[in-house]
Amino acid sequence: GELPRSEEVQELVTEAYQRYRGTKEGHVADYIPVLAAASPALFGICVVGARGRSFEIGDVDVGFSIQSVSKPFVFALVADAVGSDTARRRLGVNSTGFPFNSLMAIELNDHRTMNPLVNAGAIATTSLVPGTTADEKFEQIRKGLSRFAGRDLRVNEEVYASESSSNMRNQGIAHLLNSYGSLYFDPDEATDVYTRQCSLEVTVHDLAVMAATLANGGVNPQTQERVVVRGVCRRVLAVMATAGLYELSGDWLYEIGVPGKSGVSGGIVTVSPGKGGLATFSPPLDPAGNSVRGQLVTKFLSERLGLNLFASE
Numbered sequence: 001g002e003l004p005r006s007e008e009v010q011e012l013v014t015e016a017y018q019r020y021r022g023t024k025e026g027h028v029a030d031y032i033p034v035l036a037a038a039s040p041a042l043f044g045i046c047v048v049g050a051r052g053r054s055f056e057i058g059d060v061d062v063g064f065s066i067q068s069v070s071k072p073f074v075f076a077l078v079a080d081a082v083g084s085d086t087a088r089r090r091l092g093v094n095s096t097g098f099p100f101n102s103l104m105a106i107e108l109n110d111h112r113t114m115n116p117l118v119n120a121g122a123i124a125t126t127s128l129v130p131g132t133t134a135d136e137k138f139e140q141i142r143k144g145l146s147r148f149a150g151r152d153l154r155v156n157e158e159v160y161a162s163e164s165s166s167n168m169r170n171q172g173i174a175h176l177l178n179s180y181g182s183l184y185f186d187p188d189e190a191t192d193v194y195t196r197q198c199s200l201e202v203t204v205h206d207l208a209v210m211a212a213t214l215a216n217g218g219v220n221p222q223t224q225e226r227v228v229v230r231g232v233c234r235r236v237l238a239v240m241a242t243a244g245l246y247e248l249s250g251d252w253l254y255e256i257g258v259p260g261k262s263g264v265s266g267g268i269v270t271v272s273p274g275k276g277g278l279a280t281f282s283p284p285l286d287p288a289g290n291s292v293r294g295q296l297v298t299k300f301l302s303e304r305l306g307l308n309l310f311a312s313e
């Protein structure tokens, strides 16, 4: 089925905004220094249907760094380039049960990554992007994510500099993976490309269009451009279901029933196959690094828009 009629979707989006605007729980991320300056009051919601209808409210034009919400889209580009089977063999597609920056996610799987949506697997995914130099790989990512969004995305240089000065843990993960033969590019350069990827600036509107492209079999419903080949999106949604909200992915599926992906700057995307994409932006996070308001809004809208994939009644 489709989303409900337009007036109803807009009403529900507005209701979700009003309901959760006053929520005060959660803390803005501070392990990347510049993220600590984000206003906890920022709040935006955008829904884009699989046919391109768009509904939004709040801070929908405010730019923020995409962070981990980039991971499913970069995985899509890699699965598109190397094939879904090779991507699975090299990166893994199982749930980890661990926090996003876990080293256990490497040690417990025969020294390979477990899933492209936690840092270890995401850095390995970035290392597989086509290109012989770091700049070529990054440009592939920037152009690919821009096609998902339907506009030219750019790096937020302040975020890139801040995260570059504080990403020793990710460098360590990359070197560990490299020592096991499970990284596919120079570890320092792979980490740098990954850091640039996380610093790409988006709005909540961009994220909803990107999610809607995943909901529409890889064709951007606003530009009509095919971004990835058929068969890729269903695999991306599968890894989102297994690890999109890190160690809370099971709770998320149990409560919300739709694949999602969060990031530490406060974005969450949710994809309802054939129906559309939902994106939220609100910086205060729970202890696992998932936006508090984003989870509340997504639960509310998933129920009211009928998005739960497991519901038969």
Ligand code: GLN
Binding pocket: 067, 068, 069, 100, 101, 119, 163, 170, 195, 198, 262, 263, 264, 265, 289
């Ligand atoms: N760039 C961040 C990191 O690697 C992304 C983490 C996130 O959004 N959860 O730590």
